Amino acid sequence: AQSVTQLGSHVSVSEGALVLLRCNYSSSVPPYLFWYVQYPNQGLQLLLKYTSAATLVKGINGFEAEFKKSETSFHLTKPSAHMSDAAEYFCAVSDAGGNEKLTFGTGTRLTIIP
């Protein structure tokens, strides 16, 4: 079975500061990993994905994430937070062996302090 754990249900950072959202995964097979963002009253939008190519993945809106197998982590970062980054962020895992369903973490609500 696969799972992801997101550390910190709420994270607050000042505008212009580094954003770091943590995600650790558990998988018995090579995983595919994803970060999604959900704005209020919206669906989920894919920020970036890791599918066993480069371990450092760049996504939209200046976000990136690094796959670290030794640490079973896939943390999301952005060098400088913007007010528009305030949203809920979900880490998700799927089975690289072919099962396409996504297993989501519990989400991290990011607040940006002006």
Added chain:
Amino acid sequence: DSGVTQTPKHLITATGQRVTLRCSPRSGDLSVYWYQQSLDQGLQFLIQYYNGEERAKGNILERFSAQQFPDLHSELNLSSLELGDSALYFCASSEGGKRSEAFFGQGTRLTVV
């Protein structure tokens, strides 16, 4: 706009009733997924269809069923509704295949009273 259309956006119904949620996938996408988002359970995978056939099943209750039609739109049927079924129900679609990206609709918010 993801290209995935879900109707209705909001639904309020009474316990014991039956409702149908509809999803139109992006043009060309063969896979449709249904997810439930609730405060206590988070985001949970319910079921996946690929080109009309059920491909994977998750934590879907027996009171719930889904199907994908020849035009690839999908419907999620929820029956004998309980208060705990109140949630946001998302549909997502993809081309299919393990590397393909899933695009999510804006969801249907179901409130059972």
